Amino acid sequence: MTGQGDAVGHQWIDDHAGPVVRPYAVTGGRARPVTGRFDLISLVTATRGDVPAEVGLGPEHLAIVGLCQRVQSVAEIAAHLDLPVGTVRVLLGDLVARNLVRIREPHPTVELPEYSIFEAVINGLRAL
């Protein structure tokens, strides 16, 4: 935005216009996280309740830490923050590198899960 004629400019920016800041701007132009793989269903939890102001962290980083006071999957974080998954992966990499979140990777992917997991899922679904 140019800073002039904001009153006019704003009428074009509503929820339907999508984010004003491009996803790459949120990650500082980075397409890959500094660390981690981050499956869509990797579960994320914050390691602390608040984050001190720190160089290199943007509002989206802080929003993730806020969201992850409750356990969330990567997909849920992306949906709630309305950011593409690729962008969220980059931000999570930054947070992991600073020990601000912990990640639980999903069940190993090579084989179908253990019998006990199947049983738990069936019982859980029946109880719905």
Place this chain on the structure above:
Amino acid sequence: MDYGHSERPPGAALPTAIKILIAGGFGVGKTTMVGAVSETRPLRTEEVLTESGVGIDDLAGIEAKRTTTVAMDFGRITISDDLVLYLFGTPGQDRFWFVWDELALGAIGAVVLADTRRLADCFPSIDYFEGRGTPFVVAVNCFEGARRYRLDEVQAALNLDPEVPVLLCDARQRESVKQALIMLVEHAMKIREARRAG
């Protein structure tokens, strides 16, 4: 801090997540099915992809890369403190197979939703899961006004392996969707046992 139902104190073990895919043609009711059993309203997540000439016109000489957004709707069922199940609706367009690969990796299996008025729409999903060896069941969504077919007729029309369970389903009804999911998990369990024994 006030720890609510699904919050846990720092240091507690995180639950494990697993997923089931809901596949089928465009408009067949995938998101409806997710919503029928999810504890949250279905959420939407987007992947921004750079297309490198998959199924698009030949743009030889044009350097600009195209980006496409692939949207996936999903829901969540908390099974226990240790286990969370996610249901992902697969993107409808066939050209996004690489997104399917990511989704299918580690999935327990898939429910393929079929509409008897447009049965061919679910062929690509069935081919995909057969090819990958991903356990799946076929749920025939009972749209109002759609002619009812017998399950064996659908099975024959889809040329399915007789082992693949086929069931009638109403994607709007929680009980019906639950039954489809339970049938899938039981089927996946049998396949796992068979693979171990074999």
